[in-house]
Amino acid sequence: MQLRSSQLRRWTALLLLLVYLLPAFPALASTAPSPLEEAWTKFHENKRAEARELFKKASLESSYNAEAHLGLSMLAALDRPSTEAFAEFQQFFQASNNPYPYVYALWSTPSLMEGSGKKTAAQVAFLKKLTTDPLADGTLKAMAYSSLGNHYENSNQIATANQMYALIGALDKWQVVGEFENMSGSGFSKEFGPLGHPQANASFVNKHGAPISWFALPGTRNNKWIDFTYHFYSDDAILFAQTFVNSPKEQQAQLRLGVSGSIKAWVNDRLVYADDIERNNDLDTYLTPVTLKQGHNRILVQIGESYAERSNFMARLTDDKGQPLPGLTATATAQAYTADKGEMPTPLPLSYEEFFKAIIKQQPQQVLPQLLLAQTYLRNDKTADARRVYRQVQKMVPTNSYLTMCLIDAYQRESNRTSLATALEWLKEHDPELPFALSLNYQDEIEKENYTQALALVDQMEKAQGQTEEILARRIQVLSNQKQYNEVLSLAEKGYAAYPQSAAFMDLKYTIEKNVNKSQTNAANVLKKYLKENRSYPTSQKLASLYFDKGDITDGIKLYQQYMVEEPVSVGIQHTLGNIYYQAQNYKMAEESYRKVLQISPYIGTYWADLAKTFEAQQKKAEALQAIQKAVQLDPTDYESLRKLRQLENKKEVFSYFPQNDVYALIKNAPKAAAFPEDNSLILLDDVQKVVYKGGASEEKRTVVVKVFNQKGVEDWKEYGVSYHNMQRLIVEKSEVVKQNGSKVPAESNDDQLVFTNLEPGDAIHISYKLENHLKGKLAPYFWDRQFFSHFLPYQTTRYSLLVDPETKFQHKMTQGTLEPKVQASDEFKLYVWEQKNHAGLKSEDKMPVLADVGQTLYLSSFPDWNFISSWYADLASSKARPDFEVKQAVEELFADKKNLTPIQKARSIYEYITSNITYSSISFRQSGLIPQKPADVLNTKIGDCKDVSTLFVAMCQEAGVPAQLVLVNTRDNGLHDLTLPSIDFNHCIAKVTLPGKETYVELTSNFLPFGSFHQSMLQSGILEIGDGKAPASRTLTHLNPGNRPLNIIDRKSTVKLVGSNISVEEDYYRTGAMAADAKQRYRDASQKEREKMIHESFGSVLTGFKLTKLSFKGLEGTQDTVKSHIAYQATDMVTQVGGMSLFSLPWFNKASAQDFTFNETRTTPVDLSQSLYADHDRATITMTLPDKKVLAEMPLPVKLSCPVAEYSLTCKKVNNQLVFTRELRFTKDIIEPQQMAAFEEFYKKVIAADAKQLALK
Incomplete structure (x- = not known):
């Protein structure tokens, strides 16, 4: 029977594939497109009315019937009630030979089961049929049981709900232990002890330094998910769960897992699955083959949270069809088992993903299978894979709103606000009649308090879609903002009558009865009526509050107790119940409630603190002291508990x-x-x-x-x-x-x-x-x-x-x-x-x-040393530097036409890509958080701070095969001798390419700096290199001064002619390193007129009668390491006639002056030249053509000066009828100590005199 069933499935899948391929081949009699093809064309063009008619027409032909109804369902998901989308999908399901992959892909959309909560009668019927469908695999049946359970639970039919949940076949007897450190995903690959110690009495140390042990869960969520947030502070935490499964025989099985977080799983201590990407997905997302031995088998699961914002899992042991294995039993109590040290098996692919991949391979130009493959990925939170497919589809159908809606879902899952905002704006602009776009525009008008226009949009929605619960609620919102309260009350009553099962309208009705009609009884009746057919904790809370308000404590508490009976692990409800008892001064019952809380969550310090206060209120000082000690042990930074502990210990504040x-x-x-x-x-x-x-x-x-x-x-x-x-x-x-x-x-x-x-x-x-x-x-x-x-x-x-x-x-x-x-x-x-x-x-x-x-x-x-700080930051940053989809794509595109590059050339290309495409956002290092953004987020948003762009650089280098690492920086303006002892008080981050002999430090926050360059003010900054967190390395604080960095040079070559008392000058400037960056920053984006104005302001302030005659630049674009400029100008009154001789000074633009330094005999502090030095070398050469019949009265002698911190030279030589003067001032140190000031003062006065020396022509 199994063989025949298996053959039937294979033949069915093959038949569907052949049917699917048929439209790809043109009809023999005609090349005209079929109604189905035309319908999809209109669908992709957002011409929904035309598409709908064409799909209906196509549905009349048997060969197109199934796909036409699928198109109608997807179309209705955009602009019609979800009931219509579901009804059309039902038609597709009945007509299709193999609808199951489509069920899986579209499960969470309006076509099927969008949203949680109660389902329609038609949906419930479909789910029940799916559970008995012999062709549906075990995953779909488990999904159906889960949805049915959720429906009955929300319908307040708890017993039926539990029956449905039980049929999922999830393992639900577990011991758990935690929390272990996982900040920035740093704990994923670390060994914390639980793997090697399954014994119930095994002791571990949690991330707060407190001793912890395994404890058995008193139950699970009703839906069989093991939710660590009920039992731990799961943020930035690694948590473990173990169960012991008894198999009646040795057999092959599949371990099927769904998760929120990263995951590792072991069977009998053999690692069988691992994924460090944190996802929020559904059951059976991860499949791996396992061997169950006869007798007990230990299943160990590790879940990690650092950005998933949830922490849970579901595990099922099934056959290869996803059906729960019969005959298995499980216990949370540790059992003897035989360890297996085999290699990790190869994970099994998801059949539904493979199904759509196979179609795409045969028909790469077909849009539908690609959309559905991406939907399948998205359902399993494989957002990068989904977006990769969506982007390919976008090239084929760039104006498809259905595609944009799918992308919006992906961006929301990733919290990609930039791309999300772009997609939303695109919808509003390109498809303004789409109901979702109307909703967006409506919300915009509400936020702008433009209520007249908002109401007009509501009218437009109602005209297109008819009156719906959502549209009526929006009308009420607008009228409420307009303070038209009588109309609001009337519409609220109308809404409650029309939609009695609506939580929103029930809440409005409750508010009216309580606050307008002042009837507590009627308000309570509204809530009671709703709760008969709906399970809603917030509604029960409201009803309990009404009971408490009239002094009926017993009935109010019963509502909370009922929830605990229905879901015993609802720790938050149990804790609230304890608070209610405490506030009512029923300390004995409060103690009992808090003890029940601690059975669920024994390692949450706050709960121990609450227990302590009940002991104190009962004068049980010893018990209170023990409880508060436990609270502090579990949460060392609970300062309120620390104060209470000292009080109970009779210690001073x-x-x-x-x-x-x-x-x-x-x-x-x-x-x-x-x-x-x-x-x-x-x-x-x-x-x-x-x-x-x-x-x-x-x-x-x-x-x-x-x-x-x-x-x-x-x-x-x-x-x-x-x-x-x-x-x-x-x-x-x-x-x-x-x-x-x-x-x-x-x-x-x-x-x-x-x-x-x-x-x-x-x-x-x-x-x-x-x-x-x-x-x-x-x-x-x-x-x-x-x-x-x-x-x-x-x-x-x-x-x-x-x-x-x-x-x-x-x-x-x-x-x-x-x-x-x-x-x-x-x-x-x-x-x-x-x-x-x-x-x-x-x-x-x-x-x-x-x-x-x-x-x-x-x-x-x-801190023990700087190596500890380096290791700490490596833990935080290494997981973020992992190349993900966007990084791989960026690197692939960057080097698509660049072959045979050396590693340093690759690094330079990556640097140029980042500085050209990513905007630097200057945010204080510590204030913006210590953890870098994921490189994908930086690439998507195109903005990041120093650690973000540096981490992106490291990730792209790793993907390109170039070794690179992060470097933390305490910039020089914080002090040369700051960070005297190990600390984390860095304020900047750069990167380093770690090629032997070619180590290059890289500053990524400027799109002007050439690769490897630094401004002089950055030199001698304190730096700490950060490894990759894998290989051990000794790190210490050093100072930044790379030996192979491009030097910051400015070289001026001037040709000067004397014309009477005036001069005519042509200058060529040659700038490298940071000097080139400064020129780019100043002149790149300026117009020619703006550049000329800036030159005039600069030169005109020191030269009389300045007139600019020529200005040009070369090398301002990109990150070239050299900028050249040519300038020609004239200046007047530069020559003085005295006794038949012409006196003039050389026009050194950078000449020294008395204003450069303030000399004071009483000075007590050094001079810090890092604040004013701008170049490693500043050279100037002036070539002067002597006027006819003029000679120098006296050939100037060369000047060569030096002191402990600087050197100066000024030389002159005669070449034909030209004089060539060369000047260079170079500082050898950037700190002048007070005891060196006298020598420096003498030196600098001589420099001033040399620069200002007048020459005479006769």
């Missing part, structure tokens, strides 16, 4: 250990302005109090008090920004102006921005805030910090106090001097206090380094 400040006394006793005549304000107190708990959680409190002396001080302090990042929680405790008379005026605040209104000279400001650190992943056990003990204002007290667990290892270092902390034991902590008093403010000096390099600065860090 942690901030009471620190030196206490009497802020108002400080302000009252503050010095007057006369004591600080050179300063606009005085910092009375800058105090940081940081607590580091055992395990690494930390919080801090900062207090800033400033006395303002004058109006300049008011301007400086009227606004204050609190610096914090997205792994911190800010709590502003106090922000106020303290007036001279002692009154207080609260500041206006918006998150971290504080504005001190009514601030006047003589007032003080007082700021006090807390930061709670909620570090994630590998960072969680560590802390780092920096505190300045130097300010540009005088201060009375600057203090940094650290209260730390004595077992916590950390380093501290004070720069620019020594300041040892006072250390003392404080109960279970150690208290470190660094304090300075009565310091004058730093005085600003010309070109002084940033504060981190000249101010006394305290650095602290508990």
Whole structure:
């Protein structure tokens, strides 16, 4: 019987394929297109009325009947009620020889079962028929049982629903354990222990450092999905589940899996499936062959979440037709089994995908099978594969709205907002009559509050589609916004009468009875009526609230209890029930409810904290203490529980250990302005109090008090920004102006921005805030910090106090001097206090380094070393750098016509592609999140910050076979000596091509910089190289100064002629590296007139009578490494006649002047030339043609000067009747120490004199 059935299926599939191929061959008698072909043409052109008539005509012919109804169904999915789309598909199903692949492809569309919830009678009948259809495979039957179960569950027929769900054949007896770290997908390939330890008493350590063990699930969701969100905090987590399946014999089977997240699966410890891409798909998406041994078999599943936003799975063991294997039993209790160490088997392809691929291979020009293949991919959340097919179809039928609607679905799944917005706008522009486009335009008008036009669109919808529930709801929305409440009430009653099963109209009716008619009884009756035929937790909540409002606690609680009976793992409902009991002060029942919560979710700290408060309310102090200890153990950054723990332990509040400040006394006793005549304000107190708990959680409190002396001080302090990042929680405790008379005026605040209104000279400001650190992943056990003990204002007290667990290892270092902390034991902590008093403010000096390099600065860090930081970021970034579909496509297109390139040439091409096509978005590195975007998102949106474009570069290089890695950067403007100790305080990211002997650092945030170039201001930035997370490597903080980078050179060659007292000049500029980039940035997109204006403004400011006569550029486009320019100009009054001699100075455009540097004998800080240096080499050559009968009165002597930080040369030689002058000034260091200033001053004055030296002609 099995053989005959199998043969029948094969013959049926072959027959369908032959039937499908028939339209591809032209009829012998005529070349005219068939009605079916014409119908599809009109369908693709969005001429739906014509297409509908042609499909109907084609349906009358038996050879076209099935496909014609399929077309009518797809057409109705666009512009008709879903009931019509379903009815047409039914006609297709009955006429088709093999409709099952189409059922699978279109299952989630209006043609079949779009959306969850209750189904129509016709849909229920179809689903029931499908479950008994001998030709339908086990996957379709399981899908049908799932939909039937969902229908009955939403119809409040729970027993029937459970019968349907049971027939899915899913494994539903599981033990689970977690959470393990998976930030940015970093945990997928790591070993956490559960694979090797199936025993119930096995102990592991979760991502918070807490001990955990396997626990058996008390049940599953009714629909048989194992949903980790019911049991864990599943965000950024790896979670495991195991079950033990008893097979009566050794047999071959298929393990079929559906998932939300990434997945690995083992059978008897043999890896049988792995996919690190996080998807949200349906049952039986992943198929793999497995061997079940006689007796017990261990099934282990690993699910990972980092961006899927869900975490669940369903597993089925079936035969090769997808039917559940008979005779299997399963238990969550660990059983003895025989381990299998074989290789991972090859996954099985999905038959429905293969079906459409086979048709496409035979008929590559047919659109329909490609659309359906893409729909099949999309159903399984293979969005990249779906979009690949859709893009191919788009080339064939570029104006097809059905295709655009499918693309919109794909973009929504990927959260690709840019492409989604583009597709939506395309629909509104190219198919404005489409119901979905009308809905989009309607929403636009609502958002613009253009209610008249919105109502006109509703009228247009109703005319085209008739009155529907959705259209009536929109009309009510518009009228409500227009405050036409009588009309709203009338239409709401009409809607409720017409659509009594509509949740929206039921809710409107409930609101009217409760708030308009003031009838609690009628409102309750509305809810009760709805709940008789519908299962709705929000509706039950409303009804329970009505009971509670009238004091009927018992009936209200029964509603919650009923839900727990129907779905025992509904942890959120059970928790709400506990909260209700607690608020009602029924602490015994609250305790019971919270204990049930913990049976479902024993490793969620918040639930233990709730249990603790019920114990405390019952005076069970010992039990409360144990529960709150568990809460803190599971969630170390639950600071409320940390405070409660100390309270229960009768310990001091942690901030009471620190030196206490009497802020108002400080302000009252503050010095007057006369004591600080050179300063606009005085910092009375800058105090940081940081607590580091055992395990690494930390919080801090900062207090800033400033006395303002004058109006300049008011301007400086009227606004204050609190610096914090997205792994911190800010709590502003106090922000106020303290007036001279002692009154207080609260500041206006918006998150971290504080504005001190009514601030006047003589007032003080007082700021006090807390930061709670909620570090994630590998960072969680560590802390780092920096505190300045130097300010540009005088201060009375600057203090940094650290209260730390004595077992916590950390380093501290004070720069620019020594300041040892006072250390003392404080109960279970150690208290470190660094304090300075009565310091004058730093005085600003010309070109002084940033504060981190000249101010006394305290650095602290508990990170072990820089290698840890590199490894941490490799974990975060490596999964994002994986080449996905878009990356592969981009690389393929980029190198399609570029053969035999060297690796460095490939890297250069990739660099040029990214900088030309991706817009750099300048966002603070830490504020935008630490994790790069996926390269696909960057390619789709065409925008990204530094780490995004660098990660894209690395991904494209990897795809092209070029080794590359990320490099974190702390830019030079943060300080040459910043990051003294290991920390994550980087503010930039670049990439590095790691070719031996040709290592090249790459800055990807400028479309002007040549490949491998850097601006001078980036050199000597702190850098940390990031590996690929695979091979171990030793990393440390170094400084950026690549030996093989293109030099930043500007070379000027000028030809000068003296014409009377004027000069005529022609100059050729040669710029490379960053100098070329600067020229491109300045001139590339400017018109010729704008370029000439910029030249005139630049030269005209230093030359009298400047007149530009010629200007041209070469090399401004692209990322060429050289820009050349030619300029010709004239200037007047450049020659002075004295005693028959002509005196003139050489027109050095870059001549030195006294304004370049401020020399001061009392200078205390170095000169930081990185702020002003722009080139490695700045050379200028002037060739002067002497006027007839004129000679130099005296041939200038060559000048050659040097000092510890610079070199200068100026030479002259005579060539025929021309004089050739060559000038070069080169700095050998970018820091001038104070002790070198005298020598440099002497040197630079000589340079000024040499540049300004006058020559005489006679």
